[in-house]
Amino acid sequence: MGKLLCDSTTAVASSPAAVHWAEPNPAASAFEPVDLADSQILTASSGAAWDDVVGLEDQQRRHLQKLHARGVLWKHPDDRRDGGGRDEGDDAPKRSMVFRLSHGGEVSSDGNCLFTASQRAMSSARGVDARELRRRTVRRFLEDFGSASGEEKEAINDAIRHMYSPDLKSGWGIHVVQEVKLLAKKHDRVSLDSGIEELLQLGMQRELAAESIYKERCIPVNDGPSWAKYMSISGSPDDEYDIVTLQYTEEGLLSVDENREGHAAAFGDDIAIECLATEFKREIFVVQAHGSDAMVDEENCVFFLPHRPRSEICEPPFFLFMKGTGWCGAGADHYEPLIAHPSSVVSHEKVALVL
Structure with a gap:
């Protein structure tokens, strides 16, 4: 995809x-x-x-x-x-x-x-x-x-941000739903869940609590290095990161795909x-x-x-x-x-x- x-x-x-x-x-x-x-x-x-x-x-x-x-x-x-x-x-x-x-x-x-x-x-x-083609x-x-000029790197970073960390204040004339991609380290799942649970105890809704913790503690896909981490994910247990997807409409947060089984791969x-x-x-x-x-x-x-x-x-x-x-x-x-x-x-x- x-x-x-x-x-x-x-x-x-x-x-x-x-x-x-x-x-x-x-x-x-x-x-x-x-x-x-x-x-x-x-x-x-x-x-x-x-x-x-x-x-x-x-x-x-x-x-x-x-x-x-x-x-x-x-x-x-x-x-x-x-x-x-x-x-x-x-x-x-x-x-x-x-x-x-x-x-x-x-x-x-x-x-x-x-x-x-x-x-x-x-x-x-x-x-x-x-999998080898993905690695290559x-x-x-x-x-x-790594060998690109500063101007070239910024152009690529801009393209990556546009695809995976879009500006949620614009773009709604083209898209009905926009997605934000985040990377969660597999071994951080326990601490992420603990953070979400703490917010739930304070009365926050589940999806809003998950959004808050993931945005605070996970890596946004918004530049070359984070794109490389993202594109390395094949949905295998051997992956270092899991993909978390936040979906938004113009009215706000629509859903949180936490990908708890770690099966999602980077398209x-x-x-x-x-x-x-x-x-x-x-x-x-x-x-x-x-x-x-x-x-x-x-x-x-x-x-x-x-x-x-x-x-x-x-x-x-x-x-x-x-x-x-x-x-x-x-x-x-x-x-x-x-x-x-x-x-x-x-x-x-x-x-x-x-x-």
């Missing part, structure tokens, strides 16, 4: 994924050219790849089937810079690739779906489990954040996706599909949100899928894997989309 803006142009301009901490290396990448004629060719019919995927409206399914049938063209960064790198009449540059996208199957909605889906979507991640994501973030966000892209030196495209109640027509119900590494690109991209029935996902903050089949069948002039 994650936090992605639903307007593609806004997402690139405003989301944390657009906060680059280092300029991409303009040097030629180490990506090995691929001869598409030797690539695996998908032999299944174009509809079969999406016919059995649950939770899709007809217009979403038709559009995804068209993308699968015609393919999407990914241009290598070197080809983008040199205008294609070919003379008129040449075939598509070998460094660029056409992909047919099929659904990679369901993954558990346990908060680890970004990392589970990424592991399935990346051929280079064989033998690496979701956090490690990459800490290394890059992957745009920052985590960019860190994954940087760690593996490949672009990640989140493919969002929205339904008819999102007030979009069939041609615009599917769009691709790019997350680029903060370094050279050395491998082809991989793709993640989010499906929803309403604007801003309508709860569709759940990642699923897409399998990208390299294709030599589709001409680059006839592809459904150029990325």
Whole structure:
């Protein structure tokens, strides 16, 4: 699960994924050219790849089937810079690739779906489990954040505060409910409960007492170091912290999710996706599909949100899928894997989309 803006142009301009901490290396990448004629060719019919995927409206399914049938063209960064790198009449540059996208199957909605889906979507991640991908994501973030300038760090801190410690005096024109994330050390649970009990003895309501103690004694997720602690949480007993979530409406406190069993995991966000892209030196495209109640027509119900590494690109991209029935996902903050089949069948002039 994650936090992605639903307007593609806004997402690139405003989301944390657009906060680059280092300029991409303009040097030629180490990506090995691929001869598409030797690539695996998908032999299944174009509809079969999406016919059995649950939770899709007809217009979403038709559009995804068209993308699968015609393919999407990914241009290598070197080809983008040199205008294609070919003379008129040449075939598509070998460094660029056409992909047919099929659904990679369901993954558990346990908060680890970004990392589970990424592991399935990346051929280079064989033998690496979701927990290890989470660890590598956090490690990459800490290394890059540590080398960032003061101005860059503040921009990232601002983005993190906006997502996890929002200003509860504003934002209600967009959100009905806003969440504040706090980190409670597992071994502090007894003392936290004692503090709550003391306030209850003074006559305070249970949720207000819990809110007061958690805000006073827990760590808010409002900067780079606290984000790294938060994003390390996989819902495992081995986690150092538990996630506590305070939910607010414009009228005040709505609920307190104390997560007493410690099963809640940190949902992957745009920052985590960019860190994954940087760690593996490949672009990640989140493919969002929205339904008819999102007030979009069939041609615009599917769009691709790019997350680029903060370094050279050395491998082809991989793709993640989010499906929803309403604007801003309508709860569709759940990642699923897409399998990208390299294709030599589709001409680059006839592809459904150029990325």
